Amino acid sequence: MAKARVAPDTEMPFLDHLEELRQRLFWIAGAIFVGVVVSFILLSQKRLDLVGLLATPIRPYLQNGSLVYTHPGTSFKIILNASIISGLLLATPVIGYQLWGFFAPALHAHEKRIIIPTLMGMVVLFLGGVALCYFVVLPFTLKFFHGFESASLRPMIEATEYFDFTFSMMLAFGLAFELPIAILLLSALGIINPALLTRYRRHAIVVCVVAAAFITPDASPTTLFALAGPLYFLFELGVVLSYAVTRKRRQREKEALLEEQRLEEERRARAQRAESQPREPRRLGVGA
DSSP, X not given: OOOOOOOTTSOOOHHHHHHHHHHHHHHHHHXXXXXXXXXXXHHHTTSSOHHHHHTGGGGGGSSSSSOBOSSTTHHHHHHHHHHHHHHHHHTHHHHHHHHHHHHGGGSOHHHHXXXXXXXXXXXXXXXXXXXXXXXXXXHHHHHHHHTTOOTTOOOOOBHHHHHHHHHHHHHHHHHHTTHHHHHHHHHHTTSSOHHHHHHTHHHHHHHHHHHHHHHSSSOOHHHHHHHHHHHHHHHHHHHHHHHHHHHHHHHHHHHHHHHHHHXXXXXXXXXXXXXXXXXXXXXXXXXX
């Protein structure tokens, strides 16, 4: 039996919200499962050599050009972890569509106009952080570590430790690059403002360095400053976005206040006209 559609301006009952959330979570879980299965098939059958691609930065520092492993299930674990990450990326459009379908009815028109660019910005910044880590930071970090080796040491880099290190760094850089989006959302909610960010700009430099030290999986100064520099640049980008969002928010608040004042003046004018109109005196005994 088909459910009756609820009008857009009608509030949906709480149980209907739960039912819709359950259905959308089911679609999200299904999309992730399909993405992981497809990724596992492609990676396990060597149709997509993602493992080889991720091993490219470390290959120049290996004697035989390949990593070593000490457990029979290491290859399966690496393929499975890569499949989970690839499956999540493949399911991103479905996840975004389902979340948009659930939250869109509760958003105002100006919020809907800003949510799509914000989501696109999140994806671009995350991919930008991952790309910076893979193409710049990771090779430079490996070269820095390799410079401390000597003839008395023979490198035998274990595959699991290398890929865990690589995945952690890429995830750290991708999440750290979401800083402008966080500043944008906090500014839109009115929690922070550009004046506050500008006042503590010098403190932000120290916070970026400390945050980079906690986020990066290793303690090397190369990765620390390679992340702290972009973090501060993204902070300045967030300040610019905060200026734009705060100005628009204050403009909307001013327009709403003016509209409220106009409606109040109209109500007072109607009340004054009603009081100024002469009232017809009542007649006693009419219709008796």
